[in-house]
Amino acid sequence: MLVVLCGLLGLDVLITGPRDGGDRPSGSRQFVPPAAYAGGSIIDPREPTVRHPPPRTLALTVVDGPDPQWTPQVLDVLARHGVRATFFVSGARAAQHPDLVRRILDAGHELGNRTTSGIDLRGVGDRRVQLELQATDLALAGAAGVTANLVQPPYTSSGSLDHDAWNAILRIGNHGRQVVLADLDSQGWRRPGLDAVLANSTPHDDCGAVLLMHDAVGPDTAAALDRLLPQLQRTGWRVDSVGGVFRLPATMNQARIVDRVGGALFIAAVQVSGWLAGALRVLLVVATALAALRLLLVLIVAPLHARRARRWTAPWQISQRIGVIVPAYNEEAGIANTVRSILASDHPVEVIVVDDGSTDRTAEIVERMQRRFPRVRLVRQQNAGKAAALNTGLAAANSELVVMVDGDTVLEPEAVGRLVAHFTDATVGAVAGNVKVGNRGRLLGRWQHVEYVVGFNLDRRLYDVLHCTPTVPGALGAFRRSAIQQAGGVSDDTLAEDTDLTMALERDGWRVAYEERALSWTEAPATFGQLWKQRYRWCYGTLQAVWKHRRAVVERGAAGRLGRRGLPYLLLFQVGLQVIAPVVDVTAVFALFAQDATTVAATWLGFLLLQAVPAVIAFRLDGERLRPLLSLPLQQVVYRQVMYLVVVQSVITALSGARLPWQKLPRRGRIAPLPVGRR
Template sequence: MATLISLALTIFVYLITFESFMYFICSVRHYTNSSYKKYEGDDFVSIIVPCYNEELTLINCIKSMVTQTYNKYEIIIVDDGSTDGTLDVAKSLLHYKNVVVLTKPNAGKASALNFGIKHCRGNIVVCVDADSIFLSDTLLKLLEPFSDSKVAAVSGNVKVANRENVLGKNQALEYILGLNLYRRMFTVLNCVPVIPGAIGAFRKDVVLEVGGYSLDTLVEDMDLTMAISKLGYKIEFVGEAIAYTEAPESYKDFCKQRYRWTYGTFEVINKYKSILFNYKSGKELGVVGLPYIIFSTFINILITLAILYLVINLIFYGNSSNLMPLFFTMFVLQNILILYTIHIDREDLKLLFYWPFQVVIYRQIIYFITIKALINYMRGKKTSWNKLDRLGKNMLKST
């Protein structure tokens, strides 16, 4: 029995090592071949900001939007029936000539985005969260891939603004390594599965073609991306199109957010299971993207259980099953990967010091949340959107 467990663990470690290798190869290719032509189009852009109880973050968000170097755009703030002072804050921003404020009864983020798209004038829509803040050239950089008529959607580069505590620094590190590097790889493989809610651009006609944002799942951004990719449209990731976001500062809010993301992912997997390994529908998405999401979800759960097994074995029996060298090799390779990622993202090298915490504690929390979400999803236990409390820390000076 112990031999079979050791063999299985060895296979898992090799799979994770191969995954890291693929991350590296694809990110190098994306970084060295993703210089897009300077955007010379004259598309009118509609930036849509859905809001529900965002009075603390909305001002910082809009102030960053009105300073964009690309000047053919409108900003549509959609108040989704907020119960705080969000609507008043939104109206106070109407002195900016390109700001429009809409309000509607509360029906969720997807509904608010669809409402904004319905009333927008742009042929390109940029959907952002109300805690997102842009650099002055973010919009221009986000538009560059649209010089290619085959591109239907573009993901920007999301970074964490509030990094004062250990949780914030680990989320910043995770966004750099686990989310943005992930998108670089899938851009190269032509199967980007998620354009983040914090910063994403779409051709309006394509969004309307797929029926807009769906209310079927808890991850409307992933759901829309999958719908677009399923039809064979090209999706890009631009590392220079940067948006900073306010990440959860308490472990309670962090767990709520990750639970929703994970539970929603299972909903999307089930919704689009028909394209799994189906090259004719969704092409690379069905053959590579969706299978990888399933693979990475379950392999990470197994690795967590494997590490737990090794620790128990080492403590009680003084036996590591000769797997420690393999785990050590895997961690070394991943450290090389994160060094490279920090370099290409022009990030703070000091974040590397939080890598041990990330491996030993942070990731294990995420994986146990994944296990909980999977069990509850299989049991049919429903969950809600779990709106997080905002602190108004979406400020660049915090980075």
């Protein structure tokens, strides 16, 4: 899809990109026949022969159109004075406005070739000349069923004819065309005003001439012709098309069927590319507006949450022992560190490790720790998935309040106590902890660290204030066991069992809180392949959970807050913005070569800036050093694109109805918790 998008945007840039204005200064005229630059002429480069118009005869040419606003005015003036002209149309505009091409032909005028993109042919090779001419022929064939024998090269007139221009004319002749050069140019493209256009268009003597008028630049062309034509006719001048003045036997040919079909396809491609470019520019503005909206929400809500969190204290102390459930499958690399960190908690805990049919030494390591530490229990089961392991742990727990921790997570000593303190509020059913990336030494780890702080923890602050948290992370979260049991246990309906469980609790009326001071450290994927698998599962599972709990949108209470606040925010900023972001980036890159490049570039930079500002806010609120944000520009170029594609793949997978298996990532046990002052 991106390849097709790039192709269409490339076509739009080729057709609508900025153009040079005016003739280049003439260079050497070596090898150029003097007759070619002696005045208005028609050149057959195949001979080569040069012909000039008869005295007091004006060949009227109109170039650069057709234009939907100004070309009809020119046609009306010509019809009023009974004058035929030769319209040298650009292939791009002919494809954009095929109805005007047919109107020109139906009015009895001639059609000529002005190239497709309006490029200066003096600076290109023979292949590009061929493509420019053939594409315009396709547009004419598709629009009016004809092809043109006459070519008027952009930026080339008798006065600017030099060695390079003559070589370009010879290339045109290689493709069987005749070239028309003007010696009178209205200069209408400069928009000098009506009087100047009229003066530039008036012959200075009785010699015949070829006049160049511009019908895509404003009303001056039509107004000047309305005054010039009767003036010339009164003084005995004959004004006609190029074919009429030079008495050419054929200036146009009937197009072949294959050219008509190809022309129709070309016209369709040009029109689709133009529509797409316009729509994507609107999409860029929409994406920027969404980023601005998120920044506004963050600026309002995040400081509010930080002040409230600093002032909040539990009304009374919870002293009961807490069961900490650790589902483990092939976690031998880090399970020992996880268990030790839990045992070091300030709050009384019991560690329940559920070995989900591991094929490595996970169970053996926990058994040895169980013999040394009475508060460690090992429960074995056949491999049934994380959700089943959590349910097994819940059944084995002896406490009403439980904490769930992944097998690759290391807890800070005060984490458990700070989580369970929130359960002094009887309406709280779950509490999310603050998960940090432990292996942030390499660039990929630093990028994920930035993502955790900005993309996850900052959003959780907003969710907490709005009472609509969609996910308590599996790496660290606390729950009321009775609330989970009331919801039917941990479900395996989705691949994001933590998101599914959180939404189920809120739909049952429970509030979900966020404790930013409850810290844990997790091992992030070390390779892009592992990262892709993890985020693919996360995103796909989240979409599954959103679909499963979609009825929350019409429910009341805590469920309604989730459905009408949390789910739209999640879909809008974590899915929708991610899906359109790569399209926005591609659009911005191609738009840099378009006429509105400055505006688009400013909008795109604003989009990136609006994503960077929340990063600084999030790092400050989390007490993190800002140094990792130095990798943010490169993250926008590489890491962000990977995440975009993950979301796109997840959305397509979800729409197709496919189901993904659980994907276990290999762990290395390389978690390095940092003291608060060094983060």
